[in-house]
Amino acid sequence: MRPYKISGFKRSFGLIFIAAAVVAVGSVWYWNLITERLAQDARVSIVAGSRELALDFDRLLGAQLQVLASIGVSLEQSPLLQQPARLTEYLNRQNKRNVFTLTGFQFTDGKALFSNGAVLRHFLSKAEVEEAFEHSRYVSERKKNPFDDSAMLVFAIPLRRDGKRLGVVFGVQAVDAYETALAGATLPDGGLSFIIKPDGNVVMGYPQVAYQNIFNLGTQARFDGDLSAEKLHQDMQNGRSGLTGYTLNGSHRFSSYYPLGYNGWYALSVLPTASMAEKAQSLMLMSLVLCFSIIGVLGILLIFILRMQYQNSRALFRLGFVDPLTGADNLNAFRLKFPKAADAFRARGVPFALTVINVNSFKAVNDIYGFEVGDQILRQVAQALQGALEEGELFCRSGADVFLLLLACPDRAQLERRVDRLALQAGRFCRAGGEDCLPMSLTCGMYLVDEEVPFYIMMDRANLAWAAAKQRAGRTCAFYDEADRRQIVTEKRIESSMDQALEKGEFQLYLQPKCDFKTGKIKSAEALVRWKHPVRGLIPPDSFIPVFEKNGFVLKLDQFILQQTAALLKQWKEQGLEQVPVGVNFSRLHLDDPHFIDTLVQTVDRAGVEHRLLEVELTESVVFGHVERMKQVIDGLHEKGFSVAMDDFGSGYSSLNVLKNLYFDCVKFDKEFLASGEGNPRMRQIIAGAVKMIKELSCSIVAEGVETQEQADFLSGIGCDLAQGYFFSKPLPAAEFTQRLEKNQSRA
Numbered sequence: 001m002r003p004y005k006i007s008g009f010k011r012s013f014g015l016i017f018i019a020a021a022v023v024a025v026g027s028v029w030y031w032n033l034i035t036e037r038l039a040q041d042a043r044v045s046i047v048a049g050s051r052e053l054a055l056d057f058d059r060l061l062g063a064q065l066q067v068l069a070s071i072g073v074s075l076e077q078s079p080l081l082q083q084p085a086r087l088t089e090y091l092n093r094q095n096k097r098n099v100f101t102l103t104g105f106q107f108t109d110g111k112a113l114f115s116n117g118a119v120l121r122h123f124l125s126k127a128e129v130e131e132a133f134e135h136s137r138y139v140s141e142r143k144k145n146p147f148d149d150s151a152m153l154v155f156a157i158p159l160r161r162d163g164k165r166l167g168v169v170f171g172v173q174a175v176d177a178y179e180t181a182l183a184g185a186t187l188p189d190g191g192l193s194f195i196i197k198p199d200g201n202v203v204m205g206y207p208q209v210a211y212q213n214i215f216n217l218g219t220q221a222r223f224d225g226d227l228s229a230e231k232l233h234q235d236m237q238n239g240r241s242g243l244t245g246y247t248l249n250g251s252h253r254f255s256s257y258y259p260l261g262y263n264g265w266y267a268l269s270v271l272p273t274a275s276m277a278e279k280a281q282s283l284m285l286m287s288l289v290l291c292f293s294i295i296g297v298l299g300i301l302l303i304f305i306l307r308m309q310y311q312n313s314r315a316l317f318r319l320g321f322v323d324p325l326t327g328a329d330n331l332n333a334f335r336l337k338f339p340k341a342a343d344a345f346r347a348r349g350v351p352f353a354l355t356v357i358n359v360n361s362f363k364a365v366n367d368i369y370g371f372e373v374g375d376q377i378l379r380q381v382a383q384a385l386q387g388a389l390e391e392g393e394l395f396c397r398s399g400a401d402v403f404l405l406l407l408a409c410p411d412r413a414q415l416e417r418r419v420d421r422l423a424l425q426a427g428r429f430c431r432a433g434g435e436d437c438l439p440m441s442l443t444c445g446m447y448l449v450d451e452e453v454p455f456y457i458m459m460d461r462a463n464l465a466w467a468a469a470k471q472r473a474g475r476t477c478a479f480y481d482e483a484d485r486r487q488i489v490t491e492k493r494i495e496s497s498m499d500q501a502l503e504k505g506e507f508q509l510y511l512q513p514k515c516d517f518k519t520g521k522i523k524s525a526e527a528l529v530r531w532k533h534p535v536r537g538l539i540p541p542d543s544f545i546p547v548f549e550k551n552g553f554v555l556k557l558d559q560f561i562l563q564q565t566a567a568l569l570k571q572w573k574e575q576g577l578e579q580v581p582v583g584v585n586f587s588r589l590h591l592d593d594p595h596f597i598d599t600l601v602q603t604v605d606r607a608g609v610e611h612r613l614l615e616v617e618l619t620e621s622v623v624f625g626h627v628e629r630m631k632q633v634i635d636g637l638h639e640k641g642f643s644v645a646m647d648d649f650g651s652g653y654s655s656l657n658v659l660k661n662l663y664f665d666c667v668k669f670d671k672e673f674l675a676s677g678e679g680n681p682r683m684r685q686i687i688a689g690a691v692k693m694i695k696e697l698s699c700s701i702v703a704e705g706v707e708t709q710e711q712a713d714f715l716s717g718i719g720c721d722l723a724q725g726y727f728f729s730k731p732l733p734a735a736e737f738t739q740r741l742e743k744n745q746s747r748a
């Protein structure tokens with residue numbers, strides 16, 4: 001199981017990649033769009049450029065002709081034409097005011113007077129003069145200035161008087177002077193502007209180029225689409241404007257042409273697309289830089305978000321699947337991993353067991369040594385258990401001091417030995433430093449998974465096995481079996497109904513006589529509880545007292561039996577019967593109650609019963625390990641006048657030595673202990689010896705479980721004082737016992 005999904009990362013980077021791809025495709029599209037747009041713009045501006053250039057030139061040429069026309073008007077009726085010297089002077093004056101470099105007049109005989117005083121013959125050819133008269137104006141081609149060899153244009157206006165030709169007024173303008181106008185119309189970024197003739201010869205251009213015929217150039221050019229030099233030529237022949245695109249010397253250009261109103265000239269604008277591409281490229285570059293910066297920023301943002309997500313998911317994972325104390329898996333992780341691990345065992349054909357391990361009395365360790373030591377112990381136990389895992393096995397800490405394991409179980413006995421060993425190892429706790437070892441005991445419950453049941457049922461079964469192991473003293477682990485389950489179910493049923501049973505009076509007092517061996521007369525009695533269950537009938541105390549001892553309810557029940565006993569004693573007194581002492585059983589749990597004796601006194605006193613009539617029966621197992629407390633209690637009871645009996649002597653650990661230190665008034669021999677003497681002479685000797693020694697401590701002896709005459713004979717023979725057993729009487733309901741007591745006494 002991973003704390004987070006790598007695929008999340010992959011997906012996000014996939015997204016970034018897709019975004020980059022989209023941007024790349026978008027850029028290509030954008031590039032095309034921009035190029036197309038710029039080309040469009042270029043076409044529009046170049047068309048506008050040539051048109052404007054044409055119009056500007058038309059205006060300019062028109063204005064210059066106008067200047068000549070007004071000179072013409074003033075000369076038409078003037079006598080100056082007959083006075084060459086004055087005419088020259090006049091022309092000179094005019095020339096100073098106008099834009100021409102030279103102003104002049106050419107007579108019909110071909111004599112031309114110039115404002116600078118020069119006189120030339122046929123400055124304008126006959127044909128030129130003819131054209132001027134024909135069109136009432138004349139603009140020359142590019143010509144060589146006869147005075148300084150510079151390039152010039154000549155403008156002329158014809159002059160008539162009374163229908164008779166007088167000559168032409170002309171103006172000379174240097175071609176250079178038009179460069180300003182051309183420059184003004186020139187497009188930026190390497191654009192060119194020309195005034196050309198329809199045959200392609202360049203009249204003027206800017207920037208200055210090696211003047212040649214553009215159709216000569218056109219033959220080297222490769223025209224776009226269906227355009228051609230031919231079409232351009234035709235257009236110009238027919239005075240049409242147009243736009244053409246071509247590639248020359250490896251670079252593409254657009255050129256636009258627009259007719260002027262003079263000489264069939266054309267304004268021609270040329271724009272190399274390379275400059276446009278550069279513009280597009282720089283625009284594109286800017287856009288791309290922008291796009292990729294955005295992607296970069298988004299990427300960084302994404303990485304940041306993913307990092308946060310990763311950290312969050314790790315934190316969540318830790319929260320959900322890791323036990324913070326030991327760093328091991330927690331129950332959630334275990335449950336998630338369990339099905340796969342179980343399947344793997346099944347596939348390998350290896351049986352497996354769900355195992356619950358619990359640290360015994362862990363709460364006490366926490367109370368006595370503090371949580372720090374408690375935590376240290378848990379960590380150590382976890383480490384030991386986890387370290388012992390074999391391939392395919394699982395481990396987790398499922399609760400405070402509870403650990404869960406999935407273990408291979410090739411063989412029950414083998415697993416039991418393994419878990420025993422493991423528990424021993426895991427429980428060997430030493431605090432840091434090495435000294436001060438505190439051995440912990442562990443209890444394990446195992447469920448050999450033999451059925452496909454839900455996980456919680458497996459857990460239930462392992463827990464039941466654990467509870468069974470806990471019950472059986474000296475056992476570390478137990479396997480789940482059906483008997484355990486039934487036992488525990490019964491216990492649960494008992495627990496769930498005990499309080500109600502007490503309230504409803506289902507617990508009843510029975511009394512068993514303790515009799516004189518010889519006469520059989522009732523000398524005293526023992527109070528014994530019975531549960532008259534409405535459904536299950538009479539339940540013997542052995543089935544419920546151990547349960548009540550576990551859950552503490554026995555304290556209430558003993559108190560109830562004590563009250564009943566005291567009431568019965570009171571009743572006997574009232575009936576005028578001779579009261580016999582009654583022994584009441586008290587669980588070892590009362591020893592922990594500091595008010596035990598006080599409560600006892602109160603109860604007995606409330607019924608007005610003499611203390612000597614109550615005998616407190618304490619089982620010998622209580623004595624073991626609690627001699628001091630026992631001594632205190634016995635002394636306390638004696639102080640109040642109660643007598644104390646040691647119950648079940650010989651059933652367990654009791655030693656005669658203990659008896660020397662504890663002043664019991666009576667010792668009750670356990671029926672199993674006595675039964676062990678049956679047909680065993682050596683055991684009989686031991687019993688007899690024990691009786692003798694106890695008698696020396698001035699204790700009386702009650703023999704329990706006397707069932708036969710022989711037993712009675714033997715026991716009375718070795719010196720036992722009283723007999724309690726079926727041979728004399730079974731335990732009787734209180735009323736029946738009272739009747740027996742009456743009979744007993746009346747017989748006497």
Ligand code: C2E
Pocket residue numbers: 512527528529540541542545554557558561585586587647648671704705706707724725726727731
């Ligand atoms: P115990 O105190 O040793 O009580 C004597 C038990 O031996 C009684 O079992 C009694 O019925 C049984 N018994 C007496 N004579 C014979 C006989 O000849 N043969 C056989 N086979 N059994 C005989 P019971 O009444 O079932 O009680 C069992 C145990 O339950 C008692 O053992 C006692 O430890 C506990 N117990 C009974 N009543 C109470 C009570 O009110 N409070 C507490 N704390 N424990 C009680």
Ligand code: CA
Pocket residue numbers: 526585617647
């Ligand atoms: Ca008893």
Ligand code: CA
Pocket residue numbers: 647648668670704
């Ligand atoms: Ca007993």
